[in-house]
Amino acid sequence: MWTGRFEQPTDELVRSYSESVSFDWRLYRHDVAGSIAHAAALRHADLITADEERQIAEGLRGIEQEIGAGKFEFRPELEDVHMNIEAELTRRIGTAGAKLHTARSRNDQIALDLRLYLRDEIAAIRQLLRRLQGALVELAKRHPDVVMPGYTHLQRAQPVLFGHHLLAYVEMLDRDRERLADAARRMDVLPLGSGAIAGSTIVLDRPLVARLLGFSRVSENSMDAVSDRDFACEFLSAAALIGVHLSRLSEDIVLWSTSEFHFLQLSDAFTTGSSLMPQKKNPDVAELTRGKTGRLFGNLMSVLTTLKGLPMTYNRDLQEDKEAVFDSVDTIKAALAVNAAMLGDARVDDVSMASAAGDPLLLATDLADYLVLKGVPFRQAHEIVGKLVALSGRTGVPFDRLSLEDFRAASPVIESDVHALFDVRRSLAARTATGAPAPANVAGRIRHWESDFGRDA
Numbered sequence: 001m002w003t004g005r006f007e008q009p010t011d012e013l014v015r016s017y018s019e020s021v022s023f024d025w026r027l028y029r030h031d032v033a034g035s036i037a038h039a040a041a042l043r044h045a046d047l048i049t050a051d052e053e054r055q056i057a058e059g060l061r062g063i064e065q066e067i068g069a070g071k072f073e074f075r076p077e078l079e080d081v082h083m084n085i086e087a088e089l090t091r092r093i094g095t096a097g098a099k100l101h102t103a104r105s106r107n108d109q110i111a112l113d114l115r116l117y118l119r120d121e122i123a124a125i126r127q128l129l130r131r132l133q134g135a136l137v138e139l140a141k142r143h144p145d146v147v148m149p150g151y152t153h154l155q156r157a158q159p160v161l162f163g164h165h166l167l168a169y170v171e172m173l174d175r176d177r178e179r180l181a182d183a184a185r186r187m188d189v190l191p192l193g194s195g196a197i198a199g200s201t202i203v204l205d206r207p208l209v210a211r212l213l214g215f216s217r218v219s220e221n222s223m224d225a226v227s228d229r230d231f232a233c234e235f236l237s238a239a240a241l242i243g244v245h246l247s248r249l250s251e252d253i254v255l256w257s258t259s260e261f262h263f264l265q266l267s268d269a270f271t272t273g274s275s276l277m278p279q280k281k282n283p284d285v286a287e288l289t290r291g292k293t294g295r296l297f298g299n300l301m302s303v304l305t306t307l308k309g310l311p312m313t314y315n316r317d318l319q320e321d322k323e324a325v326f327d328s329v330d331t332i333k334a335a336l337a338v339n340a341a342m343l344g345d346a347r348v349d350d351v352s353m354a355s356a357a358g359d360p361l362l363l364a365t366d367l368a369d370y371l372v373l374k375g376v377p378f379r380q381a382h383e384i385v386g387k388l389v390a391l392s393g394r395t396g397v398p399f400d401r402l403s404l405e406d407f408r409a410a411s412p413v414i415e416s417d418v419h420a421l422f423d424v425r426r427s428l429a430a431r432t433a434t435g436a437p438a439p440a441n442v443a444g445r446i447r448h449w450e451s452d453f454g455r456d457a
């Protein structure tokens with residue numbers, strides 16, 4: 001491709017060191033789409049004939065099909081997907097193929113391909129996020145009455161509806177969807193026409209190309225367009241946050257499926273056994289999801305680090321963005337799909353949950369609130385209840401079965417209605433503020449999500 005200036009062939013070590021086609025071949029569909037749109041602009045500028053444009057488009061579609069069918073032979077000595085496709089096109093159609101790269105550089109070409117690729121993948125990932133949200137909402141809906149202890153510091157804190165816990169993840173995943181949509185909006189800029197760095201003396205109709213490729217804007221600075229990969233970082237960052245959310249969900253699933261918690265039973269299809277211990281049923285999917293989050297972080301760090309010291313504009317370092325992006329795309333898509341399926345297949349042990357939620361200490365704050373409503377300042381109420389908790393611990397009498405005398409010794413404002421306080425359903429039903437887990441709120445949120453999902457369809 002550059003034999004004009006060179007007298008020696010590329011060293012074999014350099015070839016294998018610098019080739020990217022072994023991974024960037026994945027961009028072939030977007031590379032072809034970009035080239036077909038570019039050919040339309042060349043035709044529009046009368047740089048190629050209508051017949052040449054047709055030859056180019058047909059030739060590219062033929063190559064695209066062969067790649068898709070696994071019949072195309074990529075040549076590493078041609079470095080990347082761009083040169084492989086262009087060289088093969090020219091081999092097939094001759095002169096018209098040799099005109100395709102007019103007023104274009106691989107620098108604006110790769111900036112385009114990666115945007116087109118991420119645009120598609122973001123749409124697919126947003127769909128998969130929906131699917132996981134759907135599985136969580138479905139699970140919440142199937143267990144409308146299941147109460148569980150809510151935890152802070154992994155210590156029992158206050159009662160919540162199981163559905164409320166699940167819907168917390170639905171909120172997180174919704175912000176993930178928004179973040180991706182937001183990244184896609186900023187990515188929605190055509191870089192093609194920026195050339196290698198400074199556009200071209202041959203001026204093409206960029207808005208036409210943008211329209212053909214479905215971009216709403218064209219880039220306003222050629223140097224920026226070929227050199228930045230902030231859009232890739234935004235995607236990687238959104239992917240890393242999805243990883244954080246999935247990893248926390250995974251940790252819940254790991255805990256819930258222990259004998260100690262016994263809140264959730266994963267199906268055989270989504271667990272693995274031990275080669276040694278016959279009794280084991282391991283939550284490997286959750287563990288792997290937790291583990292794979294590390295590579296999502298790594299991919300973001302890797303590209304940020306690649307970018308930070310680069311002089312303007314394009315530098316070959318930028319080729320290092322691809323594998324990180326591909327890996328995050330693959331990792332997130334697989335994790336979302338398998339987790340949605342796994343949750344759809346999980347059994348909830350509502351008896352264990354109810355028994356854990358029956359711990360009267362979960363209602364210690366309710367007793368403090370009771371005192372406050374009788375005029376005791378909250379800090380004093382906290383102290384009084386703390387003493388009662390200690391008394392229960394010392395005597396072994398469950399907190400809710402302490403005698404009225406014990407309660408009144410701690411605070412004379414306590415009356416015989418205190419024992420009615422120790423009812424987890426009452427406690428939940430009272431939590432009616434927006435965002436709190438009263439059953440009516442949770443049911444309302446389930447309806448909200450269902451109608452939200454309906455709007456996608």
Ligand code: ARG
Pocket residue numbers: 020024080106107110316318319320322
């Ligand atoms: N494979 C290259 C990349 O990923 C494409 C652009 C190459 N441009 C160049 N001038 N060598 O960044």
